[in-house]
Every structure is written in structure tokens, then in C-alpha cells.
Amino acid sequence: MSVLSCSDLAFRVRDAELLNGINLQVHRGETLGIVGPNGSGKSTLLKLLAGIRTPSAGEVLLEGQRLGVLSRRDIAQRLAVVEQQADTDDAIRVFDAVALGRTPWLSALSPWSAADDAIVHQALHDVDATHLSTRTWRSLSGGERQRVHIARALAQRPQILLLDEPTNHLDIQHQLAILNVVQALxxxxxxxxxxxxxxLTCDRLAVLERGRLVALGKPLEVLTPQRLLDTFAVQAHYLTDPFDGAQILRLRSV
Known part of the structure; x- marks a missing residue:
């Protein structure tokens, strides 16, 4: 069942066409990876699907409802976003930054409670950031800030999670840990x-090239040597990991 979809989606900035003719259905419970060269439109697509930007043409449906008619609160109760750049100069504690993820669920009739405290603590634990909870945002490294961004999104308890290159700035240990956390949610x-x-660990992949969706399907069916050559301008072949039999890409410049 599709929980998030778009049809004939396009986005232009002045004379620049960043996306055009995107048709996509996201299935409930899946992990859909979006890949493509720099400038292919990955970040723009995520922002359109999240309602952060308004499309020039086409529409986005969230659980069958047009995104444009939903309030920001309604969207935030179902969908959370982790952007590449979302910094702040505020002197805010890490715990308080993650607690902002609970905002869509709070109201005069539903004030902050012990349950919200527990959700924030769990989110910090899930990204290995419990020890950072009393630190100020300004004191964090780039990688630490990225983990806190993801914790804030987890604290939102969304049904749909959109992440724009969430492993940027992370060392390899935390890259793998974050991907494991995300895929287990x-x-x-x-x-x-x-x-x-x-x-390759995603359920399906969408490949973008110059603002267009050029391939969609299971990773090994989509990332063929010919597709990698045409879209990414690299030569590729697959190796089999003797440890677990997984397929691994070996890439070379043309």
C-alpha cells in the first residue's frame, strides 16, 4: 500500500529545471533509497515530498490526502525530516533540541509528560548520544550534530522518515550504526x-539523473553496470563477500 506518492512532480527555480515528471509510490514499511550524482535532484525531491517546498507542477499525496491541504501539524505527526543542513546559533541543550521533536504532539490538553521524557531519552540512546544530552549544541562536532538531528526526528515518532544523506560527517562506526537503527525502525x-x-541494503532504489527518475526497483536490478556507467560515469562489477555472501560494488573511474 502506498503511504506517500507523487505524480508528474516538477520543480523549477527561475529558468533552472531541478525536477521534472517524477512519478513515485512509496510502500508502507519499506526503505526506499534515493541515489544519483550531485545535482540530480535528491534533496529537492525529499523537500517536495515533505512539504518543505511547493512543486511547480504535479502533486504529493500523504496517505491518500493532498499534502497541500494538510496543516504543518498534521504532516509533522506523520512525517519527519532530517535535512543535510539544519544548524542553529541558539544556546540550546542537546536534550532540549531532541525534545523539539515532540512539539507536534503537545497542546494545552496534552502537555509535556513523563512519556515524552522517555521518548526523548530513547531517541538519544538509539543514536548513541545519551552522553551528549547535557551538552550545548554549539559544543558539538559535525558528526555529533548529525546524530542529534536524527534523534530529534526519532523523537517525533513518525510513520514516515525522510533522511537526506544522514551519514554525512559521521565516522564509519556511526554510519553503520545509524543505518542499522533506521532500517530496524x-x-x-x-x-x-x-x-x-x-x-544496496535498501528494499528498493530510485535513481535520479538530471532531475528525472531513470530507474526504480530492487537494488541489484537497478544498479547494473550499464546504469552505473550511464548515470554515474563509473565502471563497476560485483564481488561476493565471503563472510555473508552479500554483493558488493567495486567501482573504477572510466
Whole structure:
């Protein structure tokens, strides 16, 4: 069942066409990876699907409802976003930054409670950031800030999670840990990735090229040597990992 979809989606900035003719259905519970060269439209697509930007043409449906008619609160209760750049100069504690993820669920009739505290603590634990909870945002490294961004999104308890290159700035240990956390969550996930070997772990992949969707399907069916040559301008072949039999991409420049 499709929980998030778009039809004939397009986005232009002045004379620049960033996306055009995107048709996509995201299935409930899947991890859908979005890959493509720099400038292919990955971040723009995620922002349109999240309602952060308004499309020039086409429409986005969230659980069958047009995104444009939903309030920001309604959207935020179902969908969370982790952008590449979302910094702040505020002198805010890490715990308080993650607690902002609970905002869509709070009201005069539903004030902050012990349950919200527990959700924030769990989100910090899931990204290995519990020890950062009393630190100020300004004191964090780039990688630490990225983990806190993801914790804030987890605290939102979304049904759909959109992540724009969430492993940027992270060391390899935390890259793998974050991807494991994300893929273990009982949510539908859209994740833009640069690392094609990491993308192979997704349920399906959407390949963007110059603002168009050029391939969609299971990773090994989509990332063929010919597709990698045509879209990414690299030569590729697959190796089999003797440890677990997984397929690994070996890439070379043309």
C-alpha cells in the first residue's frame, strides 16, 4: 500500500529545471533509497515530498490526502525530516533540541509528560548520544550534530522518515550504526545516499539523473553496470563477500 506518492512532480527555480515528471509510490514499511550524482535532484525531491517546498507542477499525496491541504501539524505527526543542513546559533541543550521533536504532539490538553521524557531519552540512546544530552549544541562536532538531528526526528515518532544523506560527517562506526537503527525502525523510510554499497541494503532504489527518475526497483536490478556507467560515469562489477555472501560494488573511474 502506498503511504506517500507523487505524480508528474516538477520543480523549477527561475529558468533552472531541478525536477521534472517524477512519478513515485512509496510502500508502507519499506526503505526506499534515493541515489544519483550531485545535482540530480535528491534533496529537492525529499523537500517536495515533505512539504518543505511547493512543486511547480504535479502533486504529493500523504496517505491518500493532498499534502497541500494538510496543516504543518498534521504532516509533522506523520512525517519527519532530517535535512543535510539544519544548524542553529541558539544556546540550546542537546536534550532540549531532541525534545523539539515532540512539539507536534503537545497542546494545552496534552502537555509535556513523563512519556515524552522517555521518548526523548530513547531517541538519544538509539543514536548513541545519551552522553551528549547535557551538552550545548554549539559544543558539538559535525558528526555529533548529525546524530542529534536524527534523534530529534526519532523523537517525533513518525510513520514516515525522510533522511537526506544522514551519514554525512559521521565516522564509519556511526554510519553503520545509524543505518542499522533506521532500517530496524517500524516506519516507512526514504533515504538519500551517496554510498552505493550502503544503498544496496535498501528494499528498493530510485535513481535520479538530471532531475528525472531513470530507474526504480530492487537494488541489484537497478544498479547494473550499464546504469552505473550511464548515470554515474563509473565502471563497476560485483564481488561476493565471503563472510555473508552479500554483493558488493567495486567501482573504477572510466
Amino acid at each position: 517500524p516506519v516507512t523510510t526514504l533515504i538519500a545516499l551517496h554510498d552505493l554499497n550502503q544503498a
